[in-house]
Amino acid sequence: MATRIKLIADSGSTKTEWGLLGRSEPTLFRTQGVSPYFQSAEQIRDILTKELLPQFPADVVVDEVYFYGTGLSQEKNIHLVADSLKAVWPDAVIGVNHDLMGAARALCGHEQGIASILGTGSNSCYFDGQDIVKNNPGLGYILGDEGSGAYLGRKVLQYYLYSTLDEELSTRFDMKYKTNKDEILENVYRKPLANRYLAGFAEFLSENRGHFLIENILEDGLNDFFFSHIYKYRESWTTSLHFVGGIAWHFQDIIKELCELYELPMGKILRTPMDGLLVYHT
Template sequence: MAAKIKLIADSGSTKTEWGLLGAGKPVILKTQGVSPYFQSAEQIRDIFGVELSKQLPEGTVVDEIYFYGTGLSQQKNIELVAAGLKSVWPVAHIEVQHDLMGAARALCGRGEGIASILGTGSNSCYYDGNTIVKNNPGLGYVLGDEGSGAYLGRKVLQYYLYNTFDEELRARFDLKYKTTKDEILESVYRKPLANRYLANYAEFLSDNRQHFMIENILEDGLNDFFFNHIYKYRESWTTELHFTGGIAWHFQDILKELCELYELPMGKILRTPMDGLLVYHA
């Protein structure tokens, strides 16, 4: 019997990483992010049916699809994404889950742990090896997302617009971004996908490590995540803390320092959940 062909998706607001299993060596593909809060049914179908389909090897017949994505805590959003997948692969078995379940399965496998996402947005949960038992509510980039790219990027813009940066950092910002106050406010308050826009400025932090203002933004922002999320799980002191996402990966030294400071058991850090998901679904 031929091996089943499986598509596994890890989708954030900015990009989606796809793993193709069962056709020899696993293949990794990428498309733009799928965000049911901000994209229409037609836009989501085009990502699956056009952007992804043209990257698949010719003649690929997909048997199973496991889609983990942002914004999928509400049933209507799950149905929207599932319908988009079904329109392209009508006979495939389709499972659509919140990206937090994808992170938990990737980081913890079938064991327990605290699984956290620190990417464009942020989220966390206590996972018992099978289900998400506790989840401190994610409030999105306007009210929450502490420690995320959007949260940290907003801090960068605040420091810049409030003239808090010293002359050196302000000059570096101007050289890199060549933007104005009016352009920034237009992008944040009038244009779509403001969370992605804000998250782009987190790169400025990575470029300027060791400057005390940059380190302050990073330490305060990630500490806000610990205080508002990690601290809410009593299991944090007895089971390992695992992290995934670009922010977690690039600033893992600060995460490790915070775990040491608060005497919390540090676990693994993955740049993306995909490697763990490929193992889980294999």
Template sequence: MPSKVKLVADSGSTKTEWRLMSGKDRSTFHSQGMSPYFMDGLQIEETVRTELLPQMAGAVPEEVFFYGTGCGNEQNVAMVKASLQKVWPGAGITVHHDLMAAARALCGREPGVASILGTGSNSCYYDGTTIVKNNPGLGFILGDEGSGAFLGKKIVQYYLYQTFDDEMRFRFEEKFKVNKDQILENVYRKPLPNRYLASFTPFLSENRDHYMIENILEDGLNEFFFNHIYKYSESWTVPLHFTGSVAWHFRDILEELCHLYELQLGNVLKNPMDGLTEFHEEE
């Protein structure tokens, strides 16, 4: 019996990765992120039609597994599912929160604490089947500790408060060529300020030779451990897994923090897609 054609999506605030699975063939596509907090159903449908379908060359999935940021409540799940159903009316559509993507990709069918450190941040304790505990995420204004938006906000604060020394101020101005008014305009008046703040995080990777950058990184990731990892009693008995661009680029700091707090570091993945592909292959 031929295997079903499956389409798996991992959608964050910034971008969506799609993996088409047909037998042993694998194709990967990309579109912008589709958070139901920032897009309505019509915009999600339009994004899929204009950005994804032209890449798929007419392929039609029989099953769609969509994992997305903001898909943690029934209303958002229903909206995303309805939008995708309009694009593929004959397909079976399943919508999960992106935290389930992280849990399945990182842990498979074993228990563990799974965390996302990308544009935003989140975490959970996963028992191998379901998400049992989830320390509430508060978004980039009140929370998102350790995320790209959180770390980017720290960079901007260091610059605008003149905490950076002359050398770091020069490096910042050379790279971004922005002033205070432009920064405030992007944060307070333009759409998707979380993406804007996260866009400053490459500055951290490029300047790790400076102690102020290390301070931002260590403090930001330590806040994630203190406010989230520490809230799961299971953190001391199961591996801690991480995915996301921040986790991947600064995995050495995650390793140091796990060693410091006597915790077991598990998998660190740049994104969940390979793990999700393996998970859905086994179904």
């Protein structure tokens, strides 16, 4: 007998996490990322049929699909992904939304709150329990993305290239990355996906916690996010602040300290939206 289930997706440009609801326990799968900016409908269908479906148990029948992903703030991109999903599951109910809505639902559920993404990039919104009511505009990794992995990684590179790191940290940096100024500038200014390249240097921060220069970078970078984004929502003082993403997860002690410092109500911190989305759609 077939098991009828819901399929939940949290997708970025590099990977997609899929969750099946309706069996005894939720089951998780991974495929490469789905991005309407870089992939055609045919390429997306190939990911679904060649990477995802072979992982499914034989008795699964998908009757609802809820997809949250990057690049889905534009109608044409929503239709592209929805049509691709419909081609694979023609009888299923399909819901497609952008990653910020996924974060808001994962973090806030059906309650109001401030939902923030702190990963490779950063974003935030005020969620009233049903809709995103306010969204401070994101400016991308060149002009914005305060508090993100790309933002913090850029700070690490600035400290390194300006010789602000002390001898101990400089030696650790050289041993870990084995790079130089020319190679760094080539990757930042000439090669694609510079934001991911920059974010890769945020790992240096987590590996060297406790050093005053590392703590300065983290505190300044995350404080910039609070000042440029959180402070712009008057609801920040009356409703909980929630965070999701690798940066939020690894440096949650500093986020909690900033909430205490500014007397803002701290909410929950999730590493990824999936656990919260599974609860939301149960």
